[in-house]
Amino acid sequence: MIRARAVEKRYGDERVLRGIDLDVERGGFAVVTGANGSGKTTLLRLVVGLAQPTAGELEVGVPRGRLGFLAHEPLVYRELTALENLDLYGRLYRVPERRERIGMLLERFRLWEARRQRVGSFSRGMLQRLALCRAFLHEPDLYVLDEPFTALDAEGAEVLDRELAERRERGTFLVATHAPARFDSLATAQMALVR
Amino acid sequence: MSYLSDVAALARKDLRLELRARDTLPAMLLFVISTLVVFHFTLPQGGSRLAAFGLLWVALVFTALLGLTRCFAAEREGEVLDGLVLAPSDRSAIWLGKAIAMLVFLVAAEAVALPAFALFFDPGIDGRTLLGVALADLGICTVGTLLAGMAAASRARELLLPLLFLPLAIPIVIGGVGTSVAGGGRYVELLVLYDAIFAIICWASFEYVVTE
Amino acid sequence: MVAAVAMIAFFAPEDADQGLSQKIFYFHVPIALTAYACFGWGAWKALLHLWKRRPGADLESYVAVHQGVIFGALTLVTGSIWAKISWGVWWAWSSNQLVLFLVLFLFYAAYFMLRFSVEPGPRRANLSAVYALFGVALIPVSFLAIRLANDFIHPTVFTSHGPQMSGRMFATFCVSWAAMLLLVGTLYHVELAGKRLDSRLRELRELLA
Numbered sequence: 108m109i110r111a112r113a114v115e116k117r118y119g120d121e122r123v124l125r126g127i128d129l130d131v132e133r134g135g136f137a138v139v140t141g142a143n144g145s146g147k148t149t150l151l152r153l154v155v156g157l158a159q160p161t162a163g164e165l166e167v168g169v170p171r172g173r174l175g176f177l178a179h180e181p182l183v184y185r186e187l188t189a190l191e192n193l194d195l196y197g198r199l200y201r202v203p204e205r206r207e208r209i210g211m212l213l214e215r216f217r218l219w220e221a222r223r224q225r226v227g228s229f230s231r232g233m234l235q236r237l238a239l240c241r242a243f244l245h246e247p248d249l250y251v252l253d254e255p256f257t258a259l260d261a262e263g264a265e266v267l268d269r270e271l272a273e274r275r276e277r278g279t280f281l282v283a284t285h286a287p288a289r290f291d292s293l294a295t296a297q298m299a300l301v302r
Numbered sequence: 303m304s305y306l307s308d309v310a311a312l313a314r315k316d317l318r319l320e321l322r323a324r325d326t327l328p329a330m331l332l333f334v335i336s337t338l339v340v341f342h343f344t345l346p347q348g349g350s351r352l353a354a355f356g357l358l359w360v361a362l363v364f365t366a367l368l369g370l371t372r373c374f375a376a377e378r379e380g381e382v383l384d385g386l387v388l389a390p391s392d393r394s395a396i397w398l399g400k401a402i403a404m405l406v407f408l409v410a411a412e413a414v415a416l417p418a419f420a421l422f423f424d425p426g427i428d429g430r431t432l433l434g435v436a437l438a439d440l441g442i443c444t445v446g447t448l449l450a451g452m453a454a455a456s457r458a459r460e461l462l463l464p465l466l467f468l469p470l471a472i473p474i475v476i477g478g479v480g481t482s483v484a485g486g487g488r489y490v491e492l493l494v495l496y497d498a499i500f501a502i503i504c505w506a507s508f509e510y511v512v513t514e
Numbered sequence: 515m516v517a518a519v520a521m522i523a524f525f526a527p528e529d530a531d532q533g534l535s536q537k538i539f540y541f542h543v544p545i546a547l548t549a550y551a552c553f554g555w556g557a558w559k560a561l562l563h564l565w566k567r568r569p570g571a572d573l574e575s576y577v578a579v580h581q582g583v584i585f586g587a588l589t590l591v592t593g594s595i596w597a598k599i600s601w602g603v604w605w606a607w608s609s610n611q612l613v614l615f616l617v618l619f620l621f622y623a624a625y626f627m628l629r630f631s632v633e634p635g636p637r638r639a640n641l642s643a644v645y646a647l648f649g650v651a652l653i654p655v656s657f658l659a660i661r662l663a664n665d666f667i668h669p670t671v672f673t674s675h676g677p678q679m680s681g682r683m684f685a686t687f688c689v690s691w692a693a694m695l696l697l698v699g700t701l702y703h704v705e706l707a708g709k710r711l712d713s714r715l716r717e718l719r720e721l722l723a
Contacts, residue, residue, distance in 0.1 A: 117635070118633060118635060119633050119634050119635065120716065120720075122720060155388060156388070156513075157384055157387065157388065157513075157514070158514050158636075159514040159636045161635075161636075170390065171388060171389070171390045172389070172390030174388065176384075176388055178381065178384060178385075179381075180380050180381040180382075180384070181380060182380060182381060182382050182384055182385035183380060183382065183385070184315070184319060184376055184379075184380070184382055185376075185379060185380060186319050186322040186323050186376065187315070187318065187319065187322070191315075191318065195311055195312075195315050196385070196389065198307065198308065198311040199308060199311065199312075199386070199389035199390070199391045200389055200390060201304065201390070225322075241385070445648075448644075452628065452641050452644070452645070455632060455637060455641060456628065456631040456632045456641075457631045457632070457633075458627070458631035461631075462624075462627060462628060462631055465623075465624040465627050465628075466624050466627075466628060466645075468620070469617055469618075469620040469621035469624060469652070470621070470648065470652060472617050472656065472659065473652075473655050473656055473658075473659035476659040476660070476662060476663040477659065477662075480662060480663070484665065488662055489662060492655075492658055492659055492662055495655060495658070496655050496659075499651050499655060500648075500651065500655075503647060503648060503651055507564070507644045507647065510564050510640040510641075510643065510644050511640065511641060511644055513637075513640065514635070514636035514637050514640065
């Protein structure tokens with residue numbers, strides 16, 4: 108599903124990624140590790156299509172609408188409510204039974220009570236959970252998650268664990284993390300990036 | 303058609319954001335009134351009709367610029383633009399939705415500015431001027447929104463937008479003042495031509511403004 | 515190329531019946547046309563970049579726009595000189611061509627401001643390309659607009675069209691224009707080669723690092 112050969116990404120004069128080879132087959136669960144600044148986020152952005160490689164080949168066998176991306180930022184509007192944000196994304200991603208799906212996700216991620224609150228008032232943990240709702244809303248085929256457990260408390264982490272386990276069969280995963288041990292039971296491949 | 307519903311959803315989102323934040327529109331209103339007052343003091347006594355209309359158009363263009371500077375502010379705040387760009391919807395829908403919202407703000411500002419102008423200065427606002435303003439608004443919002451998108455991607459942002467916008471605004475201003483002062487279909491034609499050409503270019507090229 | 519340009523300087527005086535102002539014409543109009551050609555070429559390369567994703571097209575577009583701005587500035591200077599000689603003023607708003615070039619100069623100067631405020635990379639290339647395309651659309655629209663504008667700003671008109679050209683003058687004009695195009699072609703290739711060398715050097719330095 109993802110195939111990278113000798114991928115390189117340069118920003119101006121700085122080479123962030125060099126000589127990256129990656130193969131993730133359908134149904135696989137790949138974990139990318141590395142210290143801060145090793146290029147994990149950049150690699151994920153390349154896979155998702157937000158950036159183009161400066162050299163090498165990169166093929167991702169999923170159309171844009173079937174990709175679920177969890178970025179470093181939650182990608183939500185601070186001045187809108189959780190419900191409004193998800194409704195917007197639900198429309199853009201043509202999610203069927205939008206309202207039901209949104210309700211269900213908000214409930215699962217324990218955000219139902221806060222659904223009409225301005226996102227700007229959310230705690231970091233709540234933001235992360237909302238971002239996860241956003242990424243999962245359209246039941247993507249390929250999940251690209253950048254440090255998904257960031258800012259989650261024990262309860263949030265438990266919810267995420269459950270969601271990942273449930274979606275494991277139906278999707279392909281590429282996850283960046285600096286705590287790979289969390290994914291031992293799920294991962295089929297691991298790759299380490301060096302600066 | 304799903305494209306139009308995307309545009310509608312995005313435009314509604316921008317209008318809702320403004321309703322919550324309530325920063326851009328009041329600023330535009332205050333700015334345009336203040337500018338007109340300043341102009342009263344800069345306009346020499348017994349100034350020509352042309353000069354007064356010229357000042358109206360300067361006020362409108364700079365008020366629009368003020369609004370445009372804030373155009374992508376909400377998206378910049380949380381890198382939200384990435385989220386919109388990743389969606390399967392056409393990227394040009396982002397531009398169109400925003401341009402429509404921008405148009406609403408501009409028209410709202412003009413709903414205050416034009417009566418104020420009629421009050422402060424001699425020449426009346428007639429149908430011709432309104433037509434000119436309407437057509438100019440289309441040009442300003444289409445081109446301005448795209449340029450705001452470009453400026454959002456740069457380091458210089460607020461500095462850059464006026465530099466990009468003003469040369470492109472010159473034909474709009476010429477058309478606008480022309481319809482007010484000289485009447486005649488030719489200025490209207492100019493505005494229509496401008497609007498048509500640049501709307502098409504903006505629509506086709508916004509994709510490239512937000513992607514690599 | 516330089517020889518061709520020098521030839522103009524000496525060939526042209528043969529037609530100096532109308533005096534010095536005539537000779538400026540042989541420089542001013544070809545320079546202006548060459549500037550248009552540069553902007554057009556820049557837009558073409560920009561289109562290639564966006565549409566066909568041709569590598570290197572962005573650099574070519576940039577160099578073309580750069581040359582266009584240089585020649586545009588020269589157009590303004592030679593135009594100003596001509597205005598001084600013909601009408602006694604350094605600037606004439608009624609000269610459609612001059613005003614058009616002023617607007618274009620401002621527009622393409624902003625191109626550089628845009629380019630230098632974005633990190634080098636595909637994003638910058640895309641933005642520059644879109645802007646370059648806006649430029650060529652602006653040229654005809656601006657021309658029409660300025661011509662209309664002069665109707666209500668300056669009803670009295672100084673014609674800025676060149677005089678009717680006789681056969682010999684036309685020949686000289688064409689030679690001059692050809693020389694200008696050759697000149698810009700040379701400058702273009704020189705600058706492009708220089709920029710490509712820079713980028714190659716940078717790549718090599720990277721590999722060694």
